[in-house]
Amino acid sequence: MTPDDERTIRDCLRAAVEGPFFPDREFQTLIGLERGEVGAVLAEWPGTNSPEDQDLAVNNVLNNLLGYPHRASDETWAAYIGASPREVAEALTRWRGDTHRDSGGEGYVNRLM
Numbered sequence: 001m002t003p004d005d006e007r008t009i010r011d012c013l014r015a016a017v018e019g020p021f022f023p024d025r026e027f028q029t030l031i032g033l034e035r036g037e038v039g040a041v042l043a044e045w046p047g048t049n050s051p052e053d054q055d056l057a058v059n060n061v062l063n064n065l066l067g068y069p070h071r072a073s074d075e076t077w078a079a080y081i082g083a084s085p086r087e088v089a090e091a092l093t094r095w096r097g098d099t100h101r102d103s104g105g106e107g108y109v110n111r112l113m
Contacts, residue, residue, distance in 0.1 A: 008083040013042040015080035062092040
């Protein structure tokens, strides 16, 4: 991962915790952790005392920002995330150690943890 990836992931975690991207009633189902648990991952980022929670949070937050129909405007995205969706996808691909990213619906589902 690059320093830009670390910044992008921090932005995405913050967007998930503080932003309007995921409703409270669906947050745990989408991410696999409660909002406060993702907040704890964010507070320690890029370090961690819980590698399993960190891996789950990073994978599912980035994947859902790219694939879940959050309907956030471009302006809202930019207010929270200083990287384009393409750059987020590239960071997710590197985080997962994948050689390529399937951007279709099947790829989205297959990346969920």
